[in-house]
Amino acid sequence: MMDALQAIENRKSVRGYTGKKVEKAKLETLAKAGCSAPKAGNFHISVITNPALLREIDEKALAAMKSRGGFSKQRAELEGYGAPALFLISASDASFKETNASCAATTITVAAIALELASCYVVSPVGAFKDDPSLGKRAGIPEGYAPVCGVLAGYAGEDKFSNTPPHTVTVGYVE
Ligand SMILES: Cc1cc2nc3c(=O)[nH]c(=O)nc-3n(C[C@H](O)[C@H](O)[C@H](O)COP(=O)(O)O)c2cc1C
Numbered sequence: 001m002m003d004a005l006q007a008i009e010n011r012k013s014v015r016g017y018t019g020k021k022v023e024k025a026k027l028e029t030l031a032k033a034g035c036s037a038p039k040a041g042n043f044h045i046s047v048i049t050n051p052a053l054l055r056e057i058d059e060k061a062l063a064a065m066k067s068r069g070g071f072s073k074q075r076a077e078l079e080g081y082g083a084p085a086l087f088l089i090s091a092s093d094a095s096f097k098e099t100n101a102s103c104a105a106t107t108i109t110v111a112a113i114a115l116e117l118a119s120c121y122v123v124s125p126v127g128a129f130k131d132d133p134s135l136g137k138r139a140g141i142p143e144g145y146a147p148v149c150g151v152l153a154g155y156a157g158e159d160k161f162s163n164t165p166p167h168t169v170t171v172g173y174v175e
Pocket residue numbers: 011012013014015120121122123124125163164165
């Protein structure tokens with residue numbers, strides 16, 4: 001298996017997947033990786049592989065993005081990557097919910113690389129759940145929790161686009 005540093009270095013967002021299903025053992029390893037992340041609160045990970053539900057979440061997420069206009073609308077033309085699994089991370093409206101969910105999501109993306117899977121950190125599904133509260137029950141989200149972010153995972157297909165973000169990350173050593 002790939003070592004941790006290599007997996008971190010090789011992680012990137014993949015926006016296109018083959019139809020191949022992810023093996024149950026790999027899904028379980030990814031879920032376990034999410035549970036092992038640093039945390040300062042409770043959260044729930046829904047591992048969604050039901051094709052009809054994934055399609056519905058995807059369609060509703062696209063509709064939500066389009067209705068919001070601007071960058072979201074532009075991006076919606078490109079979303080819908082056909083991943084066979086979505087790790088949706090939900091939490092109650094408590095302090096640090098975004099941070100907790102993001103730590104878990106990041107751990108999942110790195111573990112995916114170690115398992116020779118591709119992944120993409122996404123917030124786009126959140127809009128689908130806001131617009132259709134009935135989705136929450138079907139996704140097994142506990143009462144009082146709402147989705148914060150997710151990770152798409154699967155076998156890499158043809159990438160729809162890669163994003164070179166304009167964000168700057170700086171490092172300073174203070175000795
Ligand atoms: C908070 C957050 C939200 C994101 N939401 C989305 C999303 O909804 N759809 C998507 O395709 N990528 C999304 N991304 C992935 C970023 O676009 C991606 O990580 C960034 O462009 C850097 O590229 P890389 O992951 O390949 O290094 C999100 C990333 C973060 C941290």
